Amino acid sequence: MCSSPQNRNAVLASACSLFGAARRRLASEGGFAVPTVLLMTVAALGMAGVAVTTSIQGQSGTVRDQGGKAALGVAESGVSQALLHYNRGVAPCVPATAGGWCGPVTGMSVNGGAVSYWARTLDSAEECGVANEVQCVEIVSLGTVNGVSRRVDVMASTLPTEESPTLGPFATAGVLSYEDMTLDSNAVIHTGTATNGNLSLNSNAKQCGQASVGIGKELKTSPNAQYHSNSTCTAPSSEVLQQELTLPLVDQTDAATNNDNHRLFAEDQISGNKGDACWNGKKGDGKATSACGARELRIDNKSAVTLGGKIYSFCKLTLRSNSALYIESGVNTTIYFDSPENCLQSSGVYQLDLQSNSRITSASGDPVTIAMLFVGSQTRQTRILLNSNTEVDGPCEQNFIIYAPLSDVTLNSNSKFCGAIAGKKIHLDSNAEIWSAKGSGSFNVGGVDLPDTPAHYTPYRFVECSPAPASTPNDGC
């Protein structure tokens, strides 16, 4: 319209002039428009900035609180990890000097935080701060989460002696296995059992006595198998405990060198054909043989040997073909089976091998106590086999113990064991039976030094420390 020459009258010319000026002004972005908008933008940003800053400041305390709580939780997890070591009977670290601090030990990371802890054993009751004969430990743990640190100091003690009588590993059950326990084909256990793994009852097998399985594990029962809460198999049950089982390792001290092995075959004589028993590379008649190696006792063909000593150290014990090992009446005998490393045995060795109607029992029929303690190995498999109608303590009036926390135990083909038995894995098959002289329930053994279960430490003093680590771990606590 404005560009048309015929429309250029006075009124239109004026309007077109204004319109053109405005359009040019807009196109040129001149004047106050841009500064005004900029000013508004800056003002708006300023106000928003103030609001954001105030909000951040307000929340900083909350963030710090959350960090503090998370770090405290991580620090407490370090204490728990250290106590777990102590309660398994193994210190988490070794101090340079007795009674001194050890660490820092880097703990397992929890919730993305880092944890390290120091520990020491407190010797005297005065230092311990708790009366009675107890053992005490002190643990200082430092937890850090997102740069926020918290440090805690915890003292823990075992229960006072009068409240915590020394109970052997068989205090609550007669058959223990560190890993799975399996019963097949009519096998029966007539006492309480405890395992860290699953307990499987297959093919008419029976567990008669309270059963306990590992945390998160279960009792697996096939249709024909039975579980009873009593040793006489008359009280069907489905109640199974779940708890951690600790089997302390065997400490044979100086038994390998200080023992009664010299009695074989002098005082501990052979009945039957002397050529059918061999010990330490020699037969009973004095002839050298390769049938048995160093610290190996082998008895064959209806022969028998009677042990009258208290401590023996064997590498291997083999009984075959109606042979027997008798324990002299009134003697508490302990046979240590040394580690396969010390015995130069390869992995998979049978350190106790009973086959074909052989048996270990009392010489006179009177009750005796015998413990067979197997040192075993963490790296080489050791095995125990009772097979083909073998018996350990047939009349079942005795305290017979097989304690082998690192060895796999198998009872097979009508074998029978009476007493308490502990192994890494336990497998019963083909009519094998285990009885306990006291039935289910506690099985305390007199006259035999079984490894004590580790003392259980319970925290009794919890103190928060200043977060910064000090020269001595418990400074500032």
Place this chain on the structure above:
Amino acid sequence: MARAVRRAATALRRGEGGLTLIELMIAATLGLVVIGAAMTVFIGVIRSEPRTTSKVTAIQQARVTVDRITRELRQGLDTPITSPSELAIITYVKAATCGGAGASSSIVCRVTYSCSAGVCTRRVSQPDDSVSGPAVQVASGLASSSVFSYLPDEEEPTYVGVNLALGTGGAPVTLGDGVALRNSDEGGAG
């Protein structure tokens, strides 16, 4: 030459097109609106600043107090006094003597928190309450004196909740926390 200069001056004058009255009025109006809004906000902030600072300080103080109470509860051995407005804890305190100056190591003392009339005080004494330090104000501006709650009950609590409600006017700001007593016989350590 003179003509050329005159032409350039004329061109320059045309380039300074300047402002029309309408532009000036719009810009001034917008400017006033913006400045007015900013001034309103600014004046509001200035007026509320003392109140805000006071509230922030109270919250900060309460936060520290809650942190301290929970720490002392966490390492508490016993709670001889338990009520919604008063709590006495036998606990570890970093001090050379109960009620005395601070120290790097901890000793067992009795710490009593009393809350009434909008303030909470903290007093440290011997475990039998025989020798006491001064009562120190640790929180103020409380909307309620009901600060402590107990589980499973007041008689033998194993867990103590702490709630500080701040602010006498409007909706109060509540800082809450709670801990289990690690060293108590009932609660169990660790």
